[in-house]
Amino acid sequence: MSELKELSERLASLLLDKKKQLAVAESCTGGWLAKCLTDISGSSGWFERGFVTYSNDAKREMLGVDAATLAGYGAVSEAVVREMALGVLSHSPADVAVAISGIAGPGGGSPDKPVGTVCFAFAERGGDVQVTTCHFEGDREAVRRSAVHYALSQLLQLFADG
Numbered sequence: 001m002s003e004l005k006e007l008s009e010r011l012a013s014l015l016l017d018k019k020k021q022l023a024v025a026e027s028c029t030g031g032w033l034a035k036c037l038t039d040i041s042g043s044s045g046w047f048e049r050g051f052v053t054y055s056n057d058a059k060r061e062m063l064g065v066d067a068a069t070l071a072g073y074g075a076v077s078e079a080v081v082r083e084m085a086l087g088v089l090s091h092s093p094a095d096v097a098v099a100i101s102g103i104a105g106p107g108g109g110s111p112d113k114p115v116g117t118v119c120f121a122f123a124e125r126g127g128d129v130q131v132t133t134c135h136f137e138g139d140r141e142a143v144r145r146s147a148v149h150y151a152l153s154q155l156l157q158l159f160a161d162g
Contacts, residue, residue, distance in 0.1 A: 004145070005039065007036075008036045009040055011156050011159070012046060014156065015047075021046060021093065022096045022098070023050065024097065024098050025050075025051040025087065025098070028076075028102040029102075030054065033100065034047075034052075036152065037050075048093060049094070051088060059075065059080065063087025076101050076117055078119050078132070078133060080101055081120060082123075082129050082131050085098065085099040085121035086123060086129065087099075089123055094125070095124065095125050096122075097123045098122050098151050100119070100120055102119060104118075105140050116138070117134075117135055118134050118135075119131065119134075120150065122154060122155065132154075134146075134150055
């Protein structure tokens with residue numbers, strides 16, 4: 001069994017036990033996280049929906065990310081993923097949201113935000129929003145896979161602790 005599938009199955013079990021619904025907003029991972037989650041039989045019992053908001057317009061239109069936040073911080077920023085995660089909760093009945101935005105490469109990086117920079121936000125309805133930025137190594141596929149792995153691992157930790 002692949003590691004992503006194993007993590008997804010463990011998360012599914014925790015979400016079912018806690019009777020929580022999860023929704024996701026993805027940019028650089030292009031729906032990979034949602035695919036891993038919905039590969040699990042019975043995922044409709046805990047996976048509510050996924051937003052693939054690759055463009056800035058999609059982030060604004062589908063999740064309500066403020067144009068000023070995008071202009072001021074850029075799509076790959078903790079400020080934007082925070083608004084993405086809150087937008088997921090505003091535009092779905094989910095209890096928990098994760099948002100991902102990053103630079104998977106091979107182009108698009110800058111000295112301030114090199115290829116492999118990925119920002120994450122984890123939000124629970126009525127709770128805090130946790131944001132973080134990671135730097136992953138490798139080609140486009142490796143960065144995207146690492147981002148999905150990190151999101152699943154952090155969600156597991158959030159529920160194991162909560």
